[in-house]
Amino acid sequence: MIVKNYKGFLIDLDGTIYRGKERIDSAVEFVHKLAEKGLPYLFVTNNSSKTPEQVANTLEGFGVSATSEQIITSSLATADYIYEQKQEANVFMIGEEGLKNALEKKGFALSDENVDYVIIGIDRAITYEKLAKACLAVRNGAELISTNADKAIPTERGLVPGNGAITSVVSTSTGVTPIFIGKPEPIIIGQALKRLGVGKEDAIMIGDNYDTDILAGINSGLDTLLVHTGVTTKEQLLVVKKQPTYVCDSLEEFVI
Amino acid sequence: MIVKNYKGFLIDLDGTIYRGKERIDSAVEFVHKLAEKGLPYLFVTNNSSKTPEQVANTLEGFGVSATSEQIITSSLATADYIYEQKQEANVFMIGEEGLKNALEKKGFALSDENVDYVIIGIDRAITYEKLAKACLAVRNGAELISTNADKAIPTERGLVPGNGAITSVVSTSTGVTPIFIGKPEPIIIGQALKRLGVGKEDAIMIGDNYDTDILAGINSGLDTLLVHTGVTTKEQLLVVKKQPTYVCDSLEEFVI
Numbered sequence: 001m002i003v004k005n006y007k008g009f010l011i012d013l014d015g016t017i018y019r020g021k022e023r024i025d026s027a028v029e030f031v032h033k034l035a036e037k038g039l040p041y042l043f044v045t046n047n048s049s050k051t052p053e054q055v056a057n058t059l060e061g062f063g064v065s066a067t068s069e070q071i072i073t074s075s076l077a078t079a080d081y082i083y084e085q086k087q088e089a090n091v092f093m094i095g096e097e098g099l100k101n102a103l104e105k106k107g108f109a110l111s112d113e114n115v116d117y118v119i120i121g122i123d124r125a126i127t128y129e130k131l132a133k134a135c136l137a138v139r140n141g142a143e144l145i146s147t148n149a150d151k152a153i154p155t156e157r158g159l160v161p162g163n164g165a166i167t168s169v170v171s172t173s174t175g176v177t178p179i180f181i182g183k184p185e186p187i188i189i190g191q192a193l194k195r196l197g198v199g200k201e202d203a204i205m206i207g208d209n210y211d212t213d214i215l216a217g218i219n220s221g222l223d224t225l226l227v228h229t230g231v232t233t234k235e236q237l238l239v240v241k242k243q244p245t246y247v248c249d250s251l252e253e254f255v256i
Numbered sequence: 257m258i259v260k261n262y263k264g265f266l267i268d269l270d271g272t273i274y275r276g277k278e279r280i281d282s283a284v285e286f287v288h289k290l291a292e293k294g295l296p297y298l299f300v301t302n303n304s305s306k307t308p309e310q311v312a313n314t315l316e317g318f319g320v321s322a323t324s325e326q327i328i329t330s331s332l333a334t335a336d337y338i339y340e341q342k343q344e345a346n347v348f349m350i351g352e353e354g355l356k357n358a359l360e361k362k363g364f365a366l367s368d369e370n371v372d373y374v375i376i377g378i379d380r381a382i383t384y385e386k387l388a389k390a391c392l393a394v395r396n397g398a399e400l401i402s403t404n405a406d407k408a409i410p411t412e413r414g415l416v417p418g419n420g421a422i423t424s425v426v427s428t429s430t431g432v433t434p435i436f437i438g439k440p441e442p443i444i445i446g447q448a449l450k451r452l453g454v455g456k457e458d459a460i461m462i463g464d465n466y467d468t469d470i471l472a473g474i475n476s477g478l479d480t481l482l483v484h485t486g487v488t489t490k491e492q493l494l495v496v497k498k499q500p501t502y503v504c505d506s507l508e509e510f511v512i
Binding site: 067123124125126127128129131132135136139140152157158159160161162164165166168169170172174175231 | 379380381382383386388391392395396407408413414415416417418420421422424425426428429430431450
């Protein structure tokens with residue numbers, strides 16, 4: 001498959017570079033080629049719980065060379081987004097280390113008083129009190145932002161609640177629709193392009209999940225590549241209206 | 257206001273008999289009259305967290321004589337409902353004392369293995385692990401039942417998440433629509449009529465909340481009385497399609 005010369009590559013992680021604890025060799029090789037040719041790339045993940053340093057460590061374990069600057073999580077994109085709206089904001093967050101770290105690095109005050117933004121990321125130490133404070137702040141006028149709308153997270157035990165499910169407590173209780181930042185929303189893609197310094201016409205979004213990765217690219221006006229190494233099957237792809245720009249079984253077919 | 261001779265009275269609690277910690281004198285007087293005349297009545301509450309004994313104690317504090325048999329909570333109605341479906345069921349519950357007590361009294365095994373029913377009631381000690389177990393059981397085929405769909409609970413601090421909001425984690429994550437038991441669903445009204453031994457044509461549902469109390473009555477084919485001592489205002493009532501059978505400012509207008 002010979003394709004257009006892209007100047008920027010946005011690449012999903014789980015299902016694209018690795019599957020759980022198993023690396024996908026063709027994808028790792030593909031990233032090596034990008035690095036050799038000096039083509040800019042950024043890993044784009046909806047995971048809000050990890051810091052970019054932690055994600056870079058995971059990638060290193062799979063033999064993928066990536067600095068923390070080459071990773072954008074939904075937490076980083078959320079912090080960037082709020083910073084563009086209001087640089088000195090009081091934020092009340094529900095979330096784990098990755099979100100806390102991203103918000104603190106932008107200098108936001110974490111508080112449950114005079115809250116400008118309620119931010120929700122996956123929090124496996126969720127409590128009723130945290131959810132109550134989020135609802136009270138939203139009812140007092142705080143804007144409701146959620147790192148991502150993923151409904152479920154795959155684990156060895158099966159599918160457990162994702163951040164979209166946690167967020168639904170606050171949206172259901174208050175009747176307020178959240179702003180979602182992560183894929184398939186265009187916000188995280190916009191932040192990623194800014195970091196890469198590449199226009200949407202010169203970039204491509206690569207991933208295994210049509211509903212998040214590919215729709216994020218389509219919603220942002222990017223070319224897209226669906227690779228069948230993860231979630232979306234060929235059968236599922238038959239029935240979607242807006243097809244990806246390219247489809248392949250493995251990234252070794254994708255000549256750059 | 258002179259009305260039909262009803263043989264059974266279903267009466268809401270909060271907003272109808274008391275408002276928070278304040279008793280509503282005309283309503284307490286009305287219940288006294290029912291008792292004097294030997295007319296059967298049952299208090300019907302969506303509250304799932306308290307046992308009927310605890311609710312009876314609260315009522316006694318307001319000067320309302322009520323035995324625990326004269327109270328049906330959404331937890332009792334849930335336990336009755338499941339018992340009618342399957343007498344020896346494994347249930348996984350999220351909830352507080354009122355729900356645990358109701359399920360144990362019916363002899364159900366509380367377990368997170370081989371789960372037949374996942375039951376969700378308000379749980380202010382909610383954890384991610386409880387929600388994860390609920391999602392896993394539902395994905396394994398357990399039926400999803402929720403005591404009530406209330407989106408918010410009024411407190412001194414403001415409106416905090418109700419059980420409908422907590423339930424949305426599991427329904428959003430799994431895509432499974434729960435069976436709700438409490439008002440405005442007809443299930444709790446059906447259980448209440450069974451307990452009173454009265455047919456729907458001889459009973460009336462009395463409450464302050466159009467969206468729960470009155471709709472529960474209408475959905476069950478009962479006559480209804482809306483009393484303006486709580487949630488629903490006269491202005492709100494102007495725009496609803498199905499009007500209550502009777503409307504009054506206080507229960508002293510309601511001659512029995």
